[in-house]
Amino acid sequence: MITRSAASVQTHWQEALSQVISDPVELLNLLDLDPALLEGAQQGSSAFKLWAPRPYVARIQRGDINDPLLKQVLPVSAELEHQPGYSMDPLGEKPKNQQAGVIHKYRDRLLFIISNTCAVNCRFCFRRHFPYDENRLNREQWQEALDYVRNDTEISEVIFSGGDPLALNDQRLGWIVDGLASIPHVQRLRIHTRFPIMIPQRITEEMLDWFARTRLQPIMVLHCNHANEINEDVIEAIQRLKQAGVTLLNQTVLLKGVNDTVDDLEKLSRTLFQNGVLPYYLHLLDKVQGAAHFDMEQEAAQRLVGKLAARCSGYLVPKLVREVAGVPAKTTLAPIMPDA
Numbered sequence: 620m621i622t623r624s625a626a627s628v629q630t631h632w633q634e635a636l637s638q639v640i641s642d643p644v645e646l647l648n649l650l651d652l653d654p655a656l657l658e659g660a661q662q663g664s665s666a667f668k669l670w671a672p673r674p675y676v677a678r679i680q681r682g683d684i685n686d687p688l689l690k691q692v693l694p695v696s697a698e699l700e701h702q703p704g705y706s707m708d709p710l711g712e713k714p715k716n717q718q719a720g721v722i723h724k725y726r727d728r729l730l731f732i733i734s735n736t737c738a739v740n741c742r743f744c745f746r747r748h749f750p751y752d753e754n755r756l757n758r759e760q761w762q763e764a765l766d767y768v769r770n771d772t773e774i775s776e777v778i779f780s781g782g783d784p785l786a787l788n789d790q791r792l793g794w795i796v797d798g799l800a801s802i803p804h805v806q807r808l809r810i811h812t813r814f815p816i817m818i819p820q821r822i823t824e825e826m827l828d829w830f831a832r833t834r835l836q837p838i839m840v841l842h843c844n845h846a847n848e849i850n851e852d853v854i855e856a857i858q859r860l861k862q863a864g865v866t867l868l869n870q871t872v873l874l875k876g877v878n879d880t881v882d883d884l885e886k887l888s889r890t891l892f893q894n895g896v897l898p899y900y901l902h903l904l905d906k907v908q909g910a911a912h913f914d915m916e917q918e919a920a921q922r923l924v925g926k927l928a929a930r931c932s933g934y935l936v937p938k939l940v941r942e943v944a945g946v947p948a949k950t951t952l953a954p955i956m957p958d959a
């Protein structure tokens with residue numbers, strides 16, 4: 620049941636964003652963690668800042684260094700180790716980012732880099748080295764990005780990415796959505812976001828209004844990595860989106876030490892589906908410098924998904940995929956089934 624008024628919900632997410640935890644000392648104290656972790660956390664944070672919202676941190680088990688949510692936000696010194704085979708631009712996005720705010724990799728769809736900030740700095744982020752400063756747009760430049768879409772009649776879908784696109788306020792977002800809706804060949808709007816997981820109060824009445832009024836078909840891809848991330852507030856946010864007619868999909872990154880067991884994946888899929896979200900993609904880690912310690916061997920991942928497929932209905936088994944720079948679609952990897 621929704622108990623908060625729309626006005627209080629609207630201010631709450633901006634407040635939560637302004638109170639994000641960025642000091643490793645505070646995070647370790649809040650979670651009763653061993654002070655010996657501090658040096659590594661400070662080193663990791665110097666390369667990619669600690670940035671963890673309090674509503675999410677509240678779901679972390681105090682004193683548990685192996686908590687799967689903690690591992691996604693706590694910086695560690697391994698992030699500074701240079702690993703061969705890992706890149707600053709693992710998806711080869713730079714050459715596809717010739718127009719500010721736009722990444723055009725695929726024929727019929729493109730990405731808008733809507734925001735340069737996020738509700739969280741995920742330690743495995745594939746854009747942790749992305750040149751956001753070159754993609755910070757004013758209204759006139761957004762008009763140019765919209766014109767880019769208008770001039771390419773093959774584009775039927777625009778994907779809001781970032782950073783996290785929902786870090787932008789509803790007024791600006793609504794203006795961009797209206798601009799896209801005025802382009803006849805654009806049919807779908809897809810939003811990739813971790814906000815409903817990190818700060819579920821981000822799903823405001825104003826946002827639901829622009830979903831309701833746009834002629835574009837809205838799709839939201841939640842980036843949920845573990846069932847422990849889904850609490851009552853997240854479920855409420857999901858329900859509000861569903862009621863507004865938004866198609867909800869989930870994309871998970873397979874992360875060593877976070878969600879790399881069949882029990883983890885099964886619980887995540889069942890929890891998502893029970894709440895109206897289709898577990899759609901399971902991504903192998905994009906090989907970005909600083910995140911190698913999360914990576915899993917491809918064959919181990921295929922065997923894991925095989926075990927999941929042996930336990931669950933097909934619609935609970937996300938597609939295992941890898942994104943390869945320069946390839947015009949994600950590469951699907953077949954599950955390796957366990958012996959009968």
Ligand code: SF4
Nearest residue numbers: 737740741744782813
């Ligand atoms: S929310 Fe997405 S873009 Fe932001 S830090 Fe996490 S993975 Fe990176």
